Amino acid sequence: MSLLSVENLEVRHGLLRAVREVSFAVDEGEVVAVVGANGAGKSTLMRAVAGAHQPAEGRIGLDGVDVTARRAHDRVAAGIALVPEGRRLFADLTVEENLLVATRVRRPGPWDLAAVVAAFPLLDGLLKRRAGNLSGGEQQAVAIGRALMTNPRLLMLDEVSLGLAPIMVDTLYDSLGTILSGGTTVLLVEQDLGRALGVARRVLCMLEGRVVLDEPADEVTREQVVEAYFGLSRAAAATVQEEPA
Numbered sequence: 136m137s138l139l140s141v142e143n144l145e146v147r148h149g150l151l152r153a154v155r156e157v158s159f160a161v162d163e164g165e166v167v168a169v170v171g172a173n174g175a176g177k178s179t180l181m182r183a184v185a186g187a188h189q190p191a192e193g194r195i196g197l198d199g200v201d202v203t204a205r206r207a208h209d210r211v212a213a214g215i216a217l218v219p220e221g222r223r224l225f226a227d228l229t230v231e232e233n234l235l236v237a238t239r240v241r242r243p244g245p246w247d248l249a250a251v252v253a254a255f256p257l258l259d260g261l262l263k264r265r266a267g268n269l270s271g272g273e274q275q276a277v278a279i280g281r282a283l284m285t286n287p288r289l290l291m292l293d294e295v296s297l298g299l300a301p302i303m304v305d306t307l308y309d310s311l312g313t314i315l316s317g318g319t320t321v322l323l324v325e326q327d328l329g330r331a332l333g334v335a336r337r338v339l340c341m342l343e344g345r346v347v348l349d350e351p352a353d354e355v356t357r358e359q360v361v362e363a364y365f366g367l368s369r370a371a372a373a374t375v376q377e378e379p380a
């Protein structure tokens with residue numbers, strides 16, 4: 136049985152159908168990358184799975200249990216954790232306090248303060264610092280650590296590399312590599328196609344709210360993903376790529 140199942144999901148912002156007729160499933164231990172252009176619906180999909188945005192239609196299942204009507208904190212308790220775009224830390228709280236906030240709805244499991252610092256060595260020595268005073272990369276590590284502190288069964292990461300220096304992205308992905316190899320089930324929104332295809336076992340591409348490609352990462356070419364990403368025919372996609380910037 137799949138860990139996460141999304142069936143015929145529709146999520147609206149007012150009249151806008153930001154996610155439409157979306158169905159997919161994620162198996163335990165799978166790492167799935169969600170890619171797509173700006174506005175394709177990736178963040179809205181993640182927020183709906185996390186319970187931050189109620190869908191207009193469809194069903195979200197965790198381990199066969201329908202969680203569609205459950206509130207966000209009940210979904211955390213059930214094992215769904217989201218690292219939102221923009222991180223959303225408590226800027227005036229310390230790193231330690233930000234991490235401990237998550238333990239109010241903590242599931243039993245291996246993640247605690249020491250485990251988070253071990254996974255993200257860049258946080259070593261920063262536990263008593265105000266989160267608002269950290270660099271963007273350090274804040275992102277705290278945001279991922281905060282999600283891990285709940286001992287999630289499904290970890291969703293929305294654009295962890297957004298706005299960060301390449302060297303910091305490398306550092307974060309080094310840490311993520313350790314986490315991913317530990318068997319955590321992950322749904323990852325990533326703009327960098329190379330990175331997405333590098334870490335994920337499956338890639339799911341969204342276009343205007345719909346899933347237009349859902350393939351094993353090692354069976355899909357970069358060209359096929361780009362084609363799905365822009366919604367172009369293969370020939371048209373090649374023309375776009377050849378045009379000078």
Ligand SMILES: Nc1ncnc2c1ncn2[C@@H]1O[C@H](COP(=O)(O)OP(=O)(O)OP(=O)(O)O)[C@@H](O)[C@H]1O
Nearest residue numbers: 148151153171172173174175176177178179180220
């Ligand atoms: N709070 C909101 N109110 C109204 N419309 C919204 C809101 N959030 C997103 N949208 C719209 O919903 C659509 C999907 O947005 P969403 O942020 O889910 O896409 P995305 O693929 O995550 O894009 P990005 O990479 O830019 O974050 C877009 O048309 C966006 O303008």
